[in-house]
Amino acid sequence: MKKLRTPNTTYRVQLHKDFTFDDAAGIVAYLHALGVTHIYCSPYLQASPGSMHGYDVVDHQRVNDELGGRAAHGRFCRTIGELGLGQVLDIVPNHMSLGRENRYWWDVLENGTSSQYASFFDIDWQPQEERLRDKVLVPVLADQYGRVLQAGGIKVVRHGNSFLVEAASQTLPVSPRSLPAILARAAEYAKSDTLSFLAASFGRLPEAESWDRWKILARHRDKIVLRKLLDRLCSEEPNVCDAIERSVAELNGNLNGLDDFLNQQNYRLAYWKAADQQLGYRRFFDVNTLIGLRVEREHVFEETHALILDWLGRGVLDGVRVDHPDGLRDPLEYFRRLREAAPGAWIIGEKILEPGEFLREDWPIEGTSGYDFLNVVNGVLVRPEGLAELSSVYADFTNEPTDFHEIAHEKKINVTQEALGSDVNRLTSLFVEICEDNRNERDYTRAEMRRAIREVAACFQVYRTYVVPERGEMTAEDRNNIAQATECAKQKRQDIDGGLFDFLRGVLTMEVKGKRETEFVMRFQQFTSPVMAKGVEDTAFYCYNRLTGLNEVGSDPGRNGVSVDEFHSYCAKMQATHPLTMTTLSTHDTKRSDDVRARLAVLSEIPGKFGIAVQRWARLNSSLRTSHLLDRNTEYFYYQTLIGAWPLTLERAKAYMLKAAREAKQQTTWVANNKEFEDALNQFIEATFASPAFIEKVEQFVERVKGAGRVNSLVQTLLKYTSPGVPDLYQGSELWDLSLVDPDNRRPVDYELRRRLLKEIHALPVAEAAATSMRRMDDGLPKLWTIHRALQLRREHPEWFGVEASxxxxxxxxxxxxxxxxxxxxxxxxxxxxxxxxxxxxxxxxxxxxxxxxxxxxxxxxxxxxxxxxxxxxxxxxxxxxxxxxxxxxxx
Missing domain, CATH: 2.60.40 (Immunoglobulin-like)
Structure with a gap:
């Protein structure tokens, strides 16, 4: 195994069809000149067609063809090596994307529990609803199943020796055991004994459970042989093909027959709205097209990590960033397995830590992806007294509640009732069985248990706990978090018998043990992280708008900042426990870029002036608010957006505000668009952009805070490069970057400009370069200069910032x-x-x-x-x- 190099600094690039391996190779020389030691790539295993991010992997054993495939990847890696840089890759162990390109998933849809890959996915094959036993719900239809069927929206088609179901612009495989419905009738038309035999043989293919591997392999072998025989028969006897086409046409024309045929499949087509309550597989958050992997199973780990481990073994990669480890069943065991397979790799996890929470020291990884650092730095740049005053400004302007924790709790409850309803139902079914086995709890109703599970999950103040009943593992931190959540739930739901919450706490803390209890604990822990992510990050952060720059992943925007002493305490803790953690300011997932947050932080220094400004702007724009639907909270959010990201175009403003409004789910949502509100919002934004008086006021205010915002940017930038950890630079943000959330932050980067500016300042003596950069403030040169000098110093003396540095x-x-x-x-x-x-x-x-x-x-x-x-x-x-x-x- 080649000795791997721990990164000193990283530079994150987002790869997609418009920025390929060859494009990335083209900037390596620039990154080397800037001072970066490692290029840090977004996921680049084969993803869904057209993917702009790579997190929707469909094949772990191939390099993404849209990025240039294996050949371009080789060129990219050679270019990195020739210039002495290293490489870090973002990997996605928690989930895969669905679709025909995912051969594992396709096989599961075709063969159900008898699939070779049924064990790869986190599917509940025995749900409470009997009609979904041994089936996968496929919620893709635009209307109720029966209506779509009646309208001819579902049909069976033949392609060679394969048969497919077409519905909602998608194709799905047909179960081999259901083929007698087509082939037996065709055999009668063709008067073919061979086809009749094949029809019967397909119907006799054995059923097998996922654990019976030999039976599954035998079934797969027989299926392949039968298909070859069918293909051969069709090629030798054209009348057989004609008969099959006739049978398929008759099936599509027979509503009852087609319905019966569809009921024989290993999946059930359904209205897309059914997913929230009835979906039988674990997803990535609430995304139906991203299915959870059972990576805790050794054969799944080995198959999905083979290529990554090969790259690590050969030194193609020096490290990996693990996406969403909290989605895994057993994160500690996963990281132990990964560390054992790649002992020299730099491994960081995208673990979101809440204020006061730290990464578990027994996890065999170097640290997190840096959101904890981002929020500590963000907090030290705001004025506590100003934040307290901003609470009054916000309340006066919007008449909205200002208790963030209450808002966050409400949004978490909402998400458990709606988007994550199917997860709650699955947990409830398990808990019902547990209560049935305990006579003191068996009289609680299913409805009470469902409400209790929702409430406890919403009360968690951290993403999740890490109790492992199989190993008897539970820390004091886990116990305290569970106790806090259950006590909180007791207080909030006094209509539910407190004994139920006590029993739930007993299960979660292993006081009540058993096979079902173990399964409940492990699944509940996987559930609380999406509750936090969807309820807080993707909802509450767009509803609570006191100072939007604080609404960042892992942040508590209701908190009044971070003191200098707290900043020092955090850094000392990191140096002692995780000196090689990642430090970052912007990522592909941040709600706002570091420069937007830096400017918005200035508002905490002038809360009174800001309050006066927004009140004046609202009066100035009152005639432009043509609809009563346009609420004051959205307007307040909009004004902060303009301050933070100005100058921005009308189209960027409209796109971002529409996304923000849908995320807030107060006036409109992604799944239920309120066209009247959205039209009113767009009209308001267009009208304000067309108002010279308003734009002038905005520009005057931005001019007042811009300078201090730029100083804040330089402050947090230098802190990132000299605090304990490995600093990461998000693509393009070496100059002033006023990007908002994705896709805004994934706009093309002008690397030619950055090359030219770096070359200009690099050629000057230090004092002259500093003075020049200050004169050319608007070009972003002070930020580039700070980054370049810090990177050069780190490259010259990595020991000054490493494990031994105090x-x-x-x-x-x-x-x-x-x-x-x-x-x-x-x-x-x-x-x-x-x-x-x-x-x-x-x-x-x-x-x-x-x-x-x-x-x-x-x-x-x-x-x-x-x-x-x-x-x-x-x-x-x-x-x-x-x-x-x-x-x-x-x-x-």
């Missing part, structure tokens, strides 16, 4: 001390950055930072300073942030 807060004194974040890494690097600079107004009032002894060089300006008490004003005179190294060890 983290020490530096002493700051003076009246403006709380406006400074300063710390020492090891003995060689000092970071000094300002915060809350708009309210500071440059009045440092002799605030001093105590530098360790020695001569220090500012790597951003080339200024030389002596150790001891140094005025912050002096440190930040020429450039908004300071990155210092000891002269004796410096190569500036």
């Amino acid at each position: 983290y020490t807060p530096l002493e700051v004194d003076g009246k403006s001390a709380q406006h400074v974040v300063a710390y020492l890494r090891g003995e060689s690097v000092v970071t000094v950055v300002p915060r809350l600079t708009l309210t500071l107004g440059g009045a440092w009032q002799k605030t001093m930072v105590l530098l360790p002894e020695g001569r220090w060089i500012n790597r951003l300006t080339s200024a030389v300073l002596e150790g001891g008490r140094v005025a912050v004003e002096t440190l930040l005179k020429e450039f908004p942030v300071a990155l210092l190294t000891r002269e004796a060890q410096s190569h500036a």
Whole structure:
């Protein structure tokens, strides 16, 4: 096995059909010049046709053809290697995309429980509804099944020796055991004993359970032989083909016969709305087309990871980012297996941590994908007193509730009732069986149990727990989280007997044990993470709009910021426990880019001025609000969007606001569009963009906060590159980037511009480059300069930022001390950055930072300073942030 290199820095690229391996190869030289050590790619195994993100994998053993396939992948990897860079890949173990391109899924639809791959997917083959036993619900129809059938929207077609069902622009396989309905009639028409034999043989194919592998393989072999014989018969006797076509046509014309034939399949076609309550397989959140994998099964792990592990083994990859580990049945066991297979790999997990929560130290991985860092940095840039005042501004403008936790709880309950209803029903059926086996609980009704499960799930303050009954594993943290959630549920649902919640807590904490109890615990833990994600991130974050820049994955936007001491405490904890975790500011999933959040943070410094501004804007635009449906909360959200992302085009504004309104699910939703509201929203946005008076007011306000926002951007950027961890740079954000949520943040990146700007500043002496970048602020040069210099330093001296490097807060004194974040890494690097600079107004009032002894060089300006008490004003005179190294060890 080739020795793998731990990344020092990464650069995230989003690959798709319009930005392929060859396109990515074209920017490798630029990334090398910038100072990046590893390119970090979005998933690039074979995905669904047209995928723009790669998370909808259909084949784990192929490189995505739309990206250029194996040949282009080889060219890309060689280019990386030739320039000395490494590579990290985003991988998706939790789920696969459905469709014909997914041969595992196709085989399951065709053969049901007798499929070779039935064990690959998390399917409930024995649900409560008897009509769905041993069947997969396929909710693709635009209307009720019977109506679609009556209208001719479902038909059977023949392609060679295969038969397909066509419905809702999709094709589905036909069960071999159902073919006698077609072939036996055709045999009569063709007077063919051979065809009659084949028809009977298809009908006699054995049924097999997923555990009976030999029987499954024998069935598969017999099926293939029978198909070959049918194909041969058709080629030798054309009248047989004609007879089959006649039989198929008659079947399509016979409503009852077609219905009976469809009922023989291993799936049941259904109205798409049935999915929320009746779906029998675990999904990725509420996405029907992404089915959960049973990766905890060793053969599933091996088959879905073979290519990835081969790349890691050969050094094609140095590491992986594991998508959504909380969706896995047993994340710890998964990471242990992955670590054993790739002992030298840098492994990070997309684990979303809530405030105060930390990654489990027994997970054999380097850390998270960085949302925890993002939120701590975001929090330290806001003014607590200003946030408290913004609560009043928000309430006065919208008359909306301002208790975020109550809003989040309500949205979580809603999502368990609607989008995740089928998951609740599955858990309820299990819990009913458990209660039936315990005489003290058997008289609780199914409805009570369903409500109790929903309430407890909604009360969890973290994504999930990690109890493993099979190994008797449960931490004190898990026990406390379960106790908190059940006590919360008791208080909120006093109409339900508290004993039911006590019993549920007993099951979740292994006080009540058994096979069903184990299954319930494992499934419940997989359930609470989508409740949090869909209820909070994808709903509440678009409803609670006090300061939208705080509404980020893993954040508590109801919290009034993070103190400097809390920031230092977090960094010290990371250095001690996960010094190689990822640190990031923007990802493909962030609600807003780092620069948008940096600008919006300034509003916490001027809450009164912001409140006056939005009230004036609302009065100015009152005549443009042509519908009573356009609510004040949406309008408030819109004004913040303009402030954060200005300048933006009308089309970007409309697309983003439509997405935000649908996510909020207050006036319109993705599944039930309120056309009247959406039209009113679009008309309002168009009218405001056409109002010179309003646009002028917006531009004046943006001008007031833009400078402080840019300083915030430089602050968080330098913190990212010098705090404990491996910093990641999201594509294109080395310049000012005012992107919103996807797909806005996946717009094409102008790399030619970035190459040119980097070349310009790289050619200048340090002091001149710093001055030039400040003069060309609008071009984004200060951000590029900060990133480039930090990357160069990290590449020259990775040991200064690695596992052995310490983290020490530096002493700051003076009246403006709380406006400074300063710390020492090891003995060689000092970071000094300002915060809350708009309210500071440059009045440092002799605030001093105590530098360790020695001569220090500012790597951003080339200024030389002596150790001891140094005025912050002096440190930040020429450039908004300071990155210092000891002269004796410096190569500036």
